[in-house]
Amino acid sequence: MSQAAVLPQQVATRRWRRGAPARVPYVVIALYALVALIGPLVIDYDPVHTPLTDRLLAPGSQLSSGGVAWLGTDALGRDILAQVVYGARTSLTIGLATVLVACLVGVTIGVVAGYARGWLDAVLARITDVLQAFPAILLAIVIAGVFARSVPVVVLSLSVTAWISFARVTRGVALSLRERAWVDAARVMGVPVRSIIVRHVLPFTVGPVVALATLEFALVVLAEAGLSFLGIGLPTGAVSWGQTIANGQQYLETAWWISTLPGIALSLLIINMGILGDQLTARYGQRRTRS
Incomplete structure:
Protein backbone atom coordinates (compact mmCIF):
# COMPACT_ATOMS: atom_id res chain seq x y z
CA MET A 1 0.00 0.00 0.00
CA SER A 2 1.38 3.41 -0.96
CA GLN A 3 2.13 6.14 1.56
CA ALA A 4 -0.42 8.41 -0.10
CA ALA A 5 -3.14 5.87 0.66
CA VAL A 6 -1.98 5.31 4.26
CA LEU A 7 -2.00 8.99 5.29
CA PRO A 8 -5.74 9.60 4.75
CA GLN A 9 -6.50 6.43 6.68
CA GLN A 10 -4.32 7.56 9.59
CA VAL A 11 -5.95 10.98 9.60
CA ALA A 12 -9.41 9.39 9.65
CA THR A 13 -8.38 7.10 12.51
CA ARG A 14 -7.05 10.00 14.55
CA ARG A 15 -10.22 11.99 13.98
CA TRP A 16 -12.34 9.03 15.07
CA ALA A 30 -29.58 6.31 24.42
CA LEU A 31 -29.15 3.37 26.82
CA TYR A 32 -31.17 5.17 29.48
CA ALA A 33 -33.92 5.89 26.96
CA LEU A 34 -33.92 2.25 25.86
CA VAL A 35 -34.15 1.04 29.45
CA ALA A 36 -36.99 3.48 30.18
CA LEU A 37 -38.95 2.35 27.12
CA ILE A 38 -38.34 -1.39 27.07
CA GLY A 39 -37.32 -2.19 30.65
CA PRO A 40 -40.81 -2.02 32.23
CA LEU A 41 -42.11 -4.29 29.47
CA VAL A 42 -39.55 -6.95 30.38
CA ILE A 43 -39.39 -6.57 34.16
CA ASP A 44 -42.62 -7.00 36.09
CA TYR A 45 -42.70 -4.91 39.26
CA ASP A 46 -45.37 -4.04 41.80
CA PRO A 47 -44.29 -1.21 44.15
CA VAL A 48 -47.06 -2.11 46.61
CA HIS A 49 -46.07 -5.80 46.93
CA THR A 50 -43.68 -6.31 49.84
CA PRO A 51 -42.22 -9.84 50.09
CA LEU A 52 -40.66 -9.53 53.54
CA THR A 53 -38.97 -12.92 53.26
CA ASP A 54 -36.66 -11.42 50.65
CA ARG A 55 -35.79 -8.24 52.55
CA LEU A 56 -32.24 -6.82 52.50
CA LEU A 57 -30.81 -9.43 50.13
CA ALA A 58 -27.38 -8.61 48.71
CA PRO A 59 -26.86 -8.22 44.94
CA GLY A 60 -26.90 -11.58 43.19
CA SER A 61 -28.92 -13.35 45.91
CA GLN A 62 -31.68 -15.80 45.08
CA LEU A 63 -35.27 -14.82 45.79
CA SER A 64 -37.85 -17.03 47.47
CA SER A 65 -39.70 -17.18 44.17
CA GLY A 66 -36.65 -18.72 42.48
CA GLY A 67 -35.45 -15.63 40.66
CA VAL A 68 -32.26 -13.65 41.20
CA ALA A 69 -32.02 -10.21 42.75
CA TRP A 70 -29.23 -8.88 40.55
CA LEU A 71 -29.00 -5.56 42.42
CA GLY A 72 -30.36 -6.81 45.75
CA THR A 73 -33.57 -5.92 47.57
CA ASP A 74 -34.62 -3.18 49.97
CA ALA A 75 -35.99 -3.35 53.51
CA LEU A 76 -39.41 -4.43 52.22
CA GLY A 77 -38.08 -7.11 49.88
CA ARG A 78 -38.62 -5.10 46.68
CA ASP A 79 -36.18 -5.59 43.82
CA ILE A 80 -33.67 -2.74 43.38
CA LEU A 81 -33.10 -3.51 39.69
CA ALA A 82 -36.80 -3.07 38.99
CA GLN A 83 -36.82 0.18 40.95
CA VAL A 84 -33.88 1.49 38.93
CA VAL A 85 -35.58 0.58 35.65
CA TYR A 86 -38.97 2.03 36.57
CA GLY A 87 -37.26 5.05 38.13
CA ALA A 88 -35.54 5.73 34.82
CA ARG A 89 -38.94 5.90 33.11
CA THR A 90 -40.23 8.27 35.80
CA SER A 91 -37.23 10.58 35.61
CA LEU A 92 -37.15 10.72 31.81
CA THR A 93 -40.90 11.28 31.59
CA ILE A 94 -40.93 14.12 34.10
CA GLY A 95 -37.75 15.60 32.66
CA LEU A 96 -39.04 15.63 29.09
CA ALA A 97 -42.47 16.97 30.08
CA THR A 98 -41.01 19.74 32.22
CA VAL A 99 -38.48 20.82 29.61
CA LEU A 100 -41.17 20.80 26.92
CA VAL A 101 -43.51 22.99 28.98
CA ALA A 102 -40.72 25.34 30.02
CA CYS A 103 -39.44 25.53 26.44
CA LEU A 104 -42.83 26.38 24.96
CA VAL A 105 -43.56 29.05 27.56
CA GLY A 106 -40.06 30.52 27.68
CA VAL A 107 -39.46 30.61 23.92
CA THR A 108 -42.84 32.20 23.27
CA ILE A 109 -42.40 34.89 25.91
CA GLY A 110 -38.73 35.51 25.10
CA VAL A 111 -39.16 35.85 21.34
CA VAL A 112 -42.21 38.10 21.57
CA ALA A 113 -40.68 40.30 24.27
CA GLY A 114 -37.31 40.57 22.51
CA TYR A 115 -38.88 41.47 19.18
CA ALA A 116 -41.58 43.81 20.49
CA ARG A 117 -39.52 45.52 23.24
CA GLY A 118 -41.39 48.25 25.07
CA TRP A 119 -43.70 47.51 27.99
CA LEU A 120 -43.85 43.78 27.27
CA ASP A 121 -40.09 43.45 27.65
CA ALA A 122 -40.23 45.46 30.88
CA VAL A 123 -42.97 43.24 32.33
CA LEU A 124 -40.95 40.12 31.47
CA ALA A 125 -37.90 41.55 33.21
CA ARG A 126 -39.90 42.29 36.38
CA ILE A 127 -41.48 38.82 36.43
CA THR A 128 -38.14 37.07 36.07
CA ASP A 129 -36.63 39.25 38.81
CA VAL A 130 -39.44 38.32 41.21
CA LEU A 131 -39.20 34.58 40.45
CA GLN A 132 -35.42 34.52 40.72
CA ALA A 133 -35.60 36.18 44.13
CA PHE A 134 -36.76 32.80 45.48
CA PRO A 135 -34.78 29.55 45.20
CA ALA A 136 -36.24 27.36 42.47
CA ILE A 137 -36.31 24.24 44.64
CA LEU A 138 -38.11 26.15 47.40
CA LEU A 139 -40.89 27.21 45.03
CA ALA A 140 -41.14 23.63 43.76
CA ILE A 141 -41.46 22.31 47.32
CA VAL A 142 -44.19 24.83 48.15
CA ILE A 143 -46.23 24.08 45.02
CA ALA A 144 -45.80 20.31 45.33
CA GLY A 145 -46.82 20.48 48.98
CA VAL A 146 -49.97 22.54 48.40
CA PHE A 147 -51.57 20.36 45.71
CA ALA A 148 -52.35 16.64 45.69
CA ARG A 149 -49.42 14.40 44.84
CA SER A 150 -49.30 13.61 41.11
CA VAL A 151 -46.95 13.73 38.13
CA PRO A 152 -48.62 16.84 36.58
CA VAL A 153 -48.13 18.71 39.86
CA VAL A 154 -44.42 17.85 39.85
CA VAL A 155 -44.10 19.01 36.24
CA LEU A 156 -45.89 22.26 37.08
CA SER A 157 -43.78 22.92 40.18
CA LEU A 158 -40.53 22.37 38.28
CA SER A 159 -41.67 24.44 35.28
CA VAL A 160 -42.42 27.55 37.33
CA THR A 161 -38.83 28.79 37.11
CA ALA A 162 -37.39 26.56 34.37
CA TRP A 163 -38.91 28.72 31.60
CA ILE A 164 -36.86 31.76 32.64
CA SER A 165 -33.64 30.45 31.09
CA PHE A 166 -35.36 29.76 27.77
CA ALA A 167 -36.95 33.22 27.80
CA ARG A 168 -33.63 34.93 28.39
CA VAL A 169 -31.82 33.02 25.66
CA THR A 170 -34.50 33.55 23.04
CA ARG A 171 -34.93 37.19 24.03
CA GLY A 172 -31.25 37.81 23.35
CA VAL A 173 -31.50 36.13 19.95
CA ALA A 174 -34.62 38.14 19.08
CA LEU A 175 -32.97 41.40 20.12
CA SER A 176 -30.02 40.77 17.80
CA LEU A 177 -32.18 39.65 14.87
CA ARG A 178 -34.79 42.40 14.92
CA GLU A 179 -32.20 44.85 13.56
CA ARG A 180 -30.95 42.59 10.76
CA ALA A 181 -31.41 43.63 7.14
CA TRP A 182 -33.77 40.81 6.15
CA VAL A 183 -36.05 41.55 9.11
CA ASP A 184 -36.15 45.26 8.19
CA ALA A 185 -36.91 44.30 4.60
CA ALA A 186 -39.77 42.09 5.72
CA ARG A 187 -41.23 44.89 7.84
CA VAL A 188 -40.97 47.36 4.94
CA MET A 189 -42.75 44.88 2.67
CA GLY A 190 -45.64 44.72 5.11
CA VAL A 191 -45.11 41.14 6.29
CA PRO A 192 -47.20 40.50 9.45
CA VAL A 193 -45.30 40.44 12.72
CA VAL A 209 -32.64 26.24 22.82
CA VAL A 210 -31.64 22.62 22.18
CA ALA A 211 -28.32 23.17 23.96
CA LEU A 212 -30.08 24.80 26.91
CA ALA A 213 -32.74 22.07 27.01
CA THR A 214 -30.13 19.37 27.70
CA LEU A 215 -28.74 21.31 30.64
CA GLU A 216 -32.21 22.08 31.99
CA PHE A 217 -33.15 18.42 31.64
CA ALA A 218 -30.30 17.41 33.95
CA LEU A 219 -31.36 20.02 36.52
CA VAL A 220 -35.01 18.92 36.34
CA VAL A 221 -34.13 15.25 36.87
CA LEU A 222 -32.02 16.18 39.88
CA ALA A 223 -34.78 18.38 41.29
CA GLU A 224 -37.37 15.64 40.82
CA ALA A 225 -35.13 13.21 42.69
CA GLY A 226 -34.83 15.79 45.46
CA LEU A 227 -38.60 16.16 45.76
CA SER A 228 -39.03 12.38 45.80
CA PHE A 229 -36.29 12.08 48.42
CA LEU A 230 -38.27 14.46 50.63
CA GLY A 231 -41.42 12.40 50.06
CA ILE A 232 -43.46 15.06 48.24
CA GLY A 233 -44.70 15.40 44.70
CA LEU A 234 -45.09 11.91 43.32
CA PRO A 235 -47.89 9.57 44.46
CA THR A 236 -47.13 6.49 46.51
CA GLY A 237 -47.49 4.08 43.58
CA ALA A 238 -44.88 5.92 41.47
CA VAL A 239 -41.29 4.67 41.49
CA SER A 240 -38.52 7.24 41.67
CA TRP A 241 -34.78 7.12 42.25
CA GLY A 242 -35.18 9.72 44.97
CA GLN A 243 -37.64 7.54 46.87
CA THR A 244 -35.38 4.50 46.60
CA ILE A 245 -32.38 6.48 47.84
CA ALA A 246 -34.41 7.81 50.75
CA ASN A 247 -35.64 4.32 51.66
CA GLY A 248 -32.07 3.06 51.98
CA GLN A 249 -30.46 5.92 53.88
CA GLN A 250 -30.85 4.19 57.26
CA TYR A 251 -29.27 0.99 55.86
CA LEU A 252 -26.10 2.49 54.40
CA GLU A 253 -23.83 0.42 56.66
CA THR A 254 -25.60 -2.92 56.30
CA ALA A 255 -27.35 -2.65 52.90
CA TRP A 256 -25.41 -0.04 50.96
CA TRP A 257 -26.83 -1.14 47.59
CA ILE A 258 -30.32 0.27 48.29
CA SER A 259 -29.18 3.91 48.05
CA THR A 260 -25.85 3.54 46.24
CA LEU A 261 -26.97 1.83 43.03
CA PRO A 262 -29.90 4.18 42.24
CA GLY A 263 -27.61 7.07 43.17
CA ILE A 264 -25.05 5.89 40.64
CA ALA A 265 -27.74 5.62 37.97
CA LEU A 266 -28.92 9.15 38.74
CA SER A 267 -25.37 10.54 38.73
CA LEU A 268 -24.46 8.94 35.40
CA LEU A 269 -27.53 10.39 33.71
CA ILE A 270 -26.97 13.90 35.07
CA ILE A 271 -23.24 13.91 34.28
CA ASN A 272 -23.71 12.76 30.70
CA MET A 273 -26.56 15.20 30.11
CA GLY A 274 -24.34 17.98 31.41
CA ILE A 275 -21.47 16.96 29.14
CA LEU A 276 -23.82 16.80 26.16
CA GLY A 277 -25.18 20.22 27.01
CA ASP A 278 -21.67 21.69 27.18
CA GLN A 279 -20.82 20.18 23.81
CA LEU A 280 -23.94 21.59 22.17
CA THR A 281 -23.42 24.98 23.79
CA ALA A 282 -19.84 25.17 22.51
CA ARG A 283 -20.90 24.05 19.03
CA TYR A 284 -23.74 26.52 18.59
CA GLY A 285 -21.75 29.26 20.33
CA GLN A 286 -19.00 28.88 17.70
CA ARG A 287 -21.59 29.02 14.92
CA ARG A 288 -23.07 32.23 16.28
CA THR A 289 -19.61 33.74 16.57
CA ARG A 290 -18.72 32.81 13.01
CA SER A 291 -21.98 34.14 11.65
Whole structure:
Protein backbone atom coordinates (compact mmCIF):
# COMPACT_ATOMS: atom_id res chain seq x y z
CA MET A 1 0.00 0.00 0.00
CA SER A 2 1.38 3.41 -0.96
CA GLN A 3 2.13 6.14 1.56
CA ALA A 4 -0.42 8.41 -0.10
CA ALA A 5 -3.14 5.87 0.66
CA VAL A 6 -1.98 5.31 4.26
CA LEU A 7 -2.00 8.99 5.29
CA PRO A 8 -5.74 9.60 4.75
CA GLN A 9 -6.50 6.43 6.68
CA GLN A 10 -4.32 7.56 9.59
CA VAL A 11 -5.95 10.98 9.60
CA ALA A 12 -9.41 9.39 9.65
CA THR A 13 -8.38 7.10 12.51
CA ARG A 14 -7.05 10.00 14.55
CA ARG A 15 -10.22 11.99 13.98
CA TRP A 16 -12.34 9.03 15.07
CA ARG A 17 -10.29 8.58 18.23
CA ARG A 18 -10.63 12.26 19.08
CA GLY A 19 -14.36 12.13 18.43
CA ALA A 20 -15.00 8.86 20.28
CA PRO A 21 -15.08 10.40 23.80
CA ALA A 22 -17.53 13.01 22.55
CA ARG A 23 -19.94 10.24 21.53
CA VAL A 24 -20.04 8.68 25.00
CA PRO A 25 -22.88 10.92 26.29
CA TYR A 26 -25.01 10.03 23.27
CA VAL A 27 -24.50 6.31 23.90
CA VAL A 28 -25.23 6.56 27.63
CA ILE A 29 -28.36 8.67 27.14
CA ALA A 30 -29.58 6.31 24.42
CA LEU A 31 -29.15 3.37 26.82
CA TYR A 32 -31.17 5.17 29.48
CA ALA A 33 -33.92 5.89 26.96
CA LEU A 34 -33.92 2.25 25.86
CA VAL A 35 -34.15 1.04 29.45
CA ALA A 36 -36.99 3.48 30.18
CA LEU A 37 -38.95 2.35 27.12
CA ILE A 38 -38.34 -1.39 27.07
CA GLY A 39 -37.32 -2.19 30.65
CA PRO A 40 -40.81 -2.02 32.23
CA LEU A 41 -42.11 -4.29 29.47
CA VAL A 42 -39.55 -6.95 30.38
CA ILE A 43 -39.39 -6.57 34.16
CA ASP A 44 -42.62 -7.00 36.09
CA TYR A 45 -42.70 -4.91 39.26
CA ASP A 46 -45.37 -4.04 41.80
CA PRO A 47 -44.29 -1.21 44.15
CA VAL A 48 -47.06 -2.11 46.61
CA HIS A 49 -46.07 -5.80 46.93
CA THR A 50 -43.68 -6.31 49.84
CA PRO A 51 -42.22 -9.84 50.09
CA LEU A 52 -40.66 -9.53 53.54
CA THR A 53 -38.97 -12.92 53.26
CA ASP A 54 -36.66 -11.42 50.65
CA ARG A 55 -35.79 -8.24 52.55
CA LEU A 56 -32.24 -6.82 52.50
CA LEU A 57 -30.81 -9.43 50.13
CA ALA A 58 -27.38 -8.61 48.71
CA PRO A 59 -26.86 -8.22 44.94
CA GLY A 60 -26.90 -11.58 43.19
CA SER A 61 -28.92 -13.35 45.91
CA GLN A 62 -31.68 -15.80 45.08
CA LEU A 63 -35.27 -14.82 45.79
CA SER A 64 -37.85 -17.03 47.47
CA SER A 65 -39.70 -17.18 44.17
CA GLY A 66 -36.65 -18.72 42.48
CA GLY A 67 -35.45 -15.63 40.66
CA VAL A 68 -32.26 -13.65 41.20
CA ALA A 69 -32.02 -10.21 42.75
CA TRP A 70 -29.23 -8.88 40.55
CA LEU A 71 -29.00 -5.56 42.42
CA GLY A 72 -30.36 -6.81 45.75
CA THR A 73 -33.57 -5.92 47.57
CA ASP A 74 -34.62 -3.18 49.97
CA ALA A 75 -35.99 -3.35 53.51
CA LEU A 76 -39.41 -4.43 52.22
CA GLY A 77 -38.08 -7.11 49.88
CA ARG A 78 -38.62 -5.10 46.68
CA ASP A 79 -36.18 -5.59 43.82
CA ILE A 80 -33.67 -2.74 43.38
CA LEU A 81 -33.10 -3.51 39.69
CA ALA A 82 -36.80 -3.07 38.99
CA GLN A 83 -36.82 0.18 40.95
CA VAL A 84 -33.88 1.49 38.93
CA VAL A 85 -35.58 0.58 35.65
CA TYR A 86 -38.97 2.03 36.57
CA GLY A 87 -37.26 5.05 38.13
CA ALA A 88 -35.54 5.73 34.82
CA ARG A 89 -38.94 5.90 33.11
CA THR A 90 -40.23 8.27 35.80
CA SER A 91 -37.23 10.58 35.61
CA LEU A 92 -37.15 10.72 31.81
CA THR A 93 -40.90 11.28 31.59
CA ILE A 94 -40.93 14.12 34.10
CA GLY A 95 -37.75 15.60 32.66
CA LEU A 96 -39.04 15.63 29.09
CA ALA A 97 -42.47 16.97 30.08
CA THR A 98 -41.01 19.74 32.22
CA VAL A 99 -38.48 20.82 29.61
CA LEU A 100 -41.17 20.80 26.92
CA VAL A 101 -43.51 22.99 28.98
CA ALA A 102 -40.72 25.34 30.02
CA CYS A 103 -39.44 25.53 26.44
CA LEU A 104 -42.83 26.38 24.96
CA VAL A 105 -43.56 29.05 27.56
CA GLY A 106 -40.06 30.52 27.68
CA VAL A 107 -39.46 30.61 23.92
CA THR A 108 -42.84 32.20 23.27
CA ILE A 109 -42.40 34.89 25.91
CA GLY A 110 -38.73 35.51 25.10
CA VAL A 111 -39.16 35.85 21.34
CA VAL A 112 -42.21 38.10 21.57
CA ALA A 113 -40.68 40.30 24.27
CA GLY A 114 -37.31 40.57 22.51
CA TYR A 115 -38.88 41.47 19.18
CA ALA A 116 -41.58 43.81 20.49
CA ARG A 117 -39.52 45.52 23.24
CA GLY A 118 -41.39 48.25 25.07
CA TRP A 119 -43.70 47.51 27.99
CA LEU A 120 -43.85 43.78 27.27
CA ASP A 121 -40.09 43.45 27.65
CA ALA A 122 -40.23 45.46 30.88
CA VAL A 123 -42.97 43.24 32.33
CA LEU A 124 -40.95 40.12 31.47
CA ALA A 125 -37.90 41.55 33.21
CA ARG A 126 -39.90 42.29 36.38
CA ILE A 127 -41.48 38.82 36.43
CA THR A 128 -38.14 37.07 36.07
CA ASP A 129 -36.63 39.25 38.81
CA VAL A 130 -39.44 38.32 41.21
CA LEU A 131 -39.20 34.58 40.45
CA GLN A 132 -35.42 34.52 40.72
CA ALA A 133 -35.60 36.18 44.13
CA PHE A 134 -36.76 32.80 45.48
CA PRO A 135 -34.78 29.55 45.20
CA ALA A 136 -36.24 27.36 42.47
CA ILE A 137 -36.31 24.24 44.64
CA LEU A 138 -38.11 26.15 47.40
CA LEU A 139 -40.89 27.21 45.03
CA ALA A 140 -41.14 23.63 43.76
CA ILE A 141 -41.46 22.31 47.32
CA VAL A 142 -44.19 24.83 48.15
CA ILE A 143 -46.23 24.08 45.02
CA ALA A 144 -45.80 20.31 45.33
CA GLY A 145 -46.82 20.48 48.98
CA VAL A 146 -49.97 22.54 48.40
CA PHE A 147 -51.57 20.36 45.71
CA ALA A 148 -52.35 16.64 45.69
CA ARG A 149 -49.42 14.40 44.84
CA SER A 150 -49.30 13.61 41.11
CA VAL A 151 -46.95 13.73 38.13
CA PRO A 152 -48.62 16.84 36.58
CA VAL A 153 -48.13 18.71 39.86
CA VAL A 154 -44.42 17.85 39.85
CA VAL A 155 -44.10 19.01 36.24
CA LEU A 156 -45.89 22.26 37.08
CA SER A 157 -43.78 22.92 40.18
CA LEU A 158 -40.53 22.37 38.28
CA SER A 159 -41.67 24.44 35.28
CA VAL A 160 -42.42 27.55 37.33
CA THR A 161 -38.83 28.79 37.11
CA ALA A 162 -37.39 26.56 34.37
CA TRP A 163 -38.91 28.72 31.60
CA ILE A 164 -36.86 31.76 32.64
CA SER A 165 -33.64 30.45 31.09
CA PHE A 166 -35.36 29.76 27.77
CA ALA A 167 -36.95 33.22 27.80
CA ARG A 168 -33.63 34.93 28.39
CA VAL A 169 -31.82 33.02 25.66
CA THR A 170 -34.50 33.55 23.04
CA ARG A 171 -34.93 37.19 24.03
CA GLY A 172 -31.25 37.81 23.35
CA VAL A 173 -31.50 36.13 19.95
CA ALA A 174 -34.62 38.14 19.08
CA LEU A 175 -32.97 41.40 20.12
CA SER A 176 -30.02 40.77 17.80
CA LEU A 177 -32.18 39.65 14.87
CA ARG A 178 -34.79 42.40 14.92
CA GLU A 179 -32.20 44.85 13.56
CA ARG A 180 -30.95 42.59 10.76
CA ALA A 181 -31.41 43.63 7.14
CA TRP A 182 -33.77 40.81 6.15
CA VAL A 183 -36.05 41.55 9.11
CA ASP A 184 -36.15 45.26 8.19
CA ALA A 185 -36.91 44.30 4.60
CA ALA A 186 -39.77 42.09 5.72
CA ARG A 187 -41.23 44.89 7.84
CA VAL A 188 -40.97 47.36 4.94
CA MET A 189 -42.75 44.88 2.67
CA GLY A 190 -45.64 44.72 5.11
CA VAL A 191 -45.11 41.14 6.29
CA PRO A 192 -47.20 40.50 9.45
CA VAL A 193 -45.30 40.44 12.72
CA ARG A 194 -46.37 36.85 13.39
CA SER A 195 -44.88 35.70 10.08
CA ILE A 196 -41.66 37.61 10.72
CA ILE A 197 -41.23 35.94 14.11
CA VAL A 198 -42.02 32.46 12.80
CA ARG A 199 -39.95 32.65 9.61
CA HIS A 200 -37.06 34.97 10.44
CA VAL A 201 -36.55 34.77 14.22
CA LEU A 202 -37.61 31.38 15.58
CA PRO A 203 -35.35 29.27 13.29
CA PHE A 204 -32.27 30.97 14.76
CA THR A 205 -33.30 30.02 18.31
CA VAL A 206 -33.34 26.26 17.66
CA GLY A 207 -29.63 25.66 18.28
CA PRO A 208 -29.33 27.62 21.56
CA VAL A 209 -32.64 26.24 22.82
CA VAL A 210 -31.64 22.62 22.18
CA ALA A 211 -28.32 23.17 23.96
CA LEU A 212 -30.08 24.80 26.91
CA ALA A 213 -32.74 22.07 27.01
CA THR A 214 -30.13 19.37 27.70
CA LEU A 215 -28.74 21.31 30.64
CA GLU A 216 -32.21 22.08 31.99
CA PHE A 217 -33.15 18.42 31.64
CA ALA A 218 -30.30 17.41 33.95
CA LEU A 219 -31.36 20.02 36.52
CA VAL A 220 -35.01 18.92 36.34
CA VAL A 221 -34.13 15.25 36.87
CA LEU A 222 -32.02 16.18 39.88
CA ALA A 223 -34.78 18.38 41.29
CA GLU A 224 -37.37 15.64 40.82
CA ALA A 225 -35.13 13.21 42.69
CA GLY A 226 -34.83 15.79 45.46
CA LEU A 227 -38.60 16.16 45.76
CA SER A 228 -39.03 12.38 45.80
CA PHE A 229 -36.29 12.08 48.42
CA LEU A 230 -38.27 14.46 50.63
CA GLY A 231 -41.42 12.40 50.06
CA ILE A 232 -43.46 15.06 48.24
CA GLY A 233 -44.70 15.40 44.70
CA LEU A 234 -45.09 11.91 43.32
CA PRO A 235 -47.89 9.57 44.46
CA THR A 236 -47.13 6.49 46.51
CA GLY A 237 -47.49 4.08 43.58
CA ALA A 238 -44.88 5.92 41.47
CA VAL A 239 -41.29 4.67 41.49
CA SER A 240 -38.52 7.24 41.67
CA TRP A 241 -34.78 7.12 42.25
CA GLY A 242 -35.18 9.72 44.97
CA GLN A 243 -37.64 7.54 46.87
CA THR A 244 -35.38 4.50 46.60
CA ILE A 245 -32.38 6.48 47.84
CA ALA A 246 -34.41 7.81 50.75
CA ASN A 247 -35.64 4.32 51.66
CA GLY A 248 -32.07 3.06 51.98
CA GLN A 249 -30.46 5.92 53.88
CA GLN A 250 -30.85 4.19 57.26
CA TYR A 251 -29.27 0.99 55.86
CA LEU A 252 -26.10 2.49 54.40
CA GLU A 253 -23.83 0.42 56.66
CA THR A 254 -25.60 -2.92 56.30
CA ALA A 255 -27.35 -2.65 52.90
CA TRP A 256 -25.41 -0.04 50.96
CA TRP A 257 -26.83 -1.14 47.59
CA ILE A 258 -30.32 0.27 48.29
CA SER A 259 -29.18 3.91 48.05
CA THR A 260 -25.85 3.54 46.24
CA LEU A 261 -26.97 1.83 43.03
CA PRO A 262 -29.90 4.18 42.24
CA GLY A 263 -27.61 7.07 43.17
CA ILE A 264 -25.05 5.89 40.64
CA ALA A 265 -27.74 5.62 37.97
CA LEU A 266 -28.92 9.15 38.74
CA SER A 267 -25.37 10.54 38.73
CA LEU A 268 -24.46 8.94 35.40
CA LEU A 269 -27.53 10.39 33.71
CA ILE A 270 -26.97 13.90 35.07
CA ILE A 271 -23.24 13.91 34.28
CA ASN A 272 -23.71 12.76 30.70
CA MET A 273 -26.56 15.20 30.11
CA GLY A 274 -24.34 17.98 31.41
CA ILE A 275 -21.47 16.96 29.14
CA LEU A 276 -23.82 16.80 26.16
CA GLY A 277 -25.18 20.22 27.01
CA ASP A 278 -21.67 21.69 27.18
CA GLN A 279 -20.82 20.18 23.81
CA LEU A 280 -23.94 21.59 22.17
CA THR A 281 -23.42 24.98 23.79
CA ALA A 282 -19.84 25.17 22.51
CA ARG A 283 -20.90 24.05 19.03
CA TYR A 284 -23.74 26.52 18.59
CA GLY A 285 -21.75 29.26 20.33
CA GLN A 286 -19.00 28.88 17.70
CA ARG A 287 -21.59 29.02 14.92
CA ARG A 288 -23.07 32.23 16.28
CA THR A 289 -19.61 33.74 16.57
CA ARG A 290 -18.72 32.81 13.01
CA SER A 291 -21.98 34.14 11.65
